[in-house]
Amino acid sequence: MGKQLDEEAARREAVQAARDRSPSSSGLRRVRLFGRSDPNAEVILYAEAWSRKIYFSMAFDIVREPAKQPHTDPTVTVAIRSDGSVESVTFVRSSGVAAIDDAIRRIIQNQTPYLPFQPGLARDFDVIEIRRTWHFDTAIRLY
Numbered sequence: 001m002g003k004q005l006d007e008e009a010a011r012r013e014a015v016q017a018a019r020d021r022s023p024s025s026s027g028l029r030r031v032r033l034f035g036r037s038d039p040n041a042e043v044i045l046y047a048e049a050w051s052r053k054i055y056f057s058m059a060f061d062i063v064r065e066p067a068k069q070p071h072t073d074p075t076v077t078v079a080i081r082s083d084g085s086v087e088s089v090t091f092v093r094s095s096g097v098a099a100i101d102d103a104i105r106r107i108i109q110n111q112t113p114y115l116p117f118q119p120g121l122a123r124d125f126d127v128i129e130i131r132r133t134w135h136f137d138t139a140i141r142l143y
Contacts, residue, residue: 004094022026030125035131042121047130048093051113051142059107060139066099067136076104082122084113092131104134 018050033047045107074095079087089108117125132142 004017029124029125030129031125032077032116032129033131034077040124042118042124043128043140046115046121046128050078050130051112051132053111054107054142055140057107057111057140059110060136062107063100063103063140066097066103069097069100071097071100073133073135074101074104075133076108076129077129079127079129080114082126084110084116086114087127088094093133095134100136106135107140134140 031038031043033043036044036047038044072093072095075092077088077090077092079090081087086108091101091104095104116122117128121128135141135143
């Protein structure tokens, strides 16, 4: 009986630890944009401005050589706080090339801070999670 109670307690602790590590389980008000449509036009405008900043950053040189290797277009979720800081960078699908994944993290971090949320957006949300698929040809393209 004691062993069973210990196992149940260990399972509960593991679930709580996973929640503590997961940004999605925080008490912050967040919106997830997985694609390019959302009922809130301000969310779309913010995500498009974020994508343009990445595109025009001239950061392609960081990933130019690694992108010549066979890879999959990675899908990445970036959580941005209302002040424009990055909460997290999560790879939904890795490129399969560590150098590309590391370059993407550097590109995202090197562009901080991003624009703070407009007052209306900040009133509704603390964090916006933007998911994009990254494609490399002559520039960085986010789909």
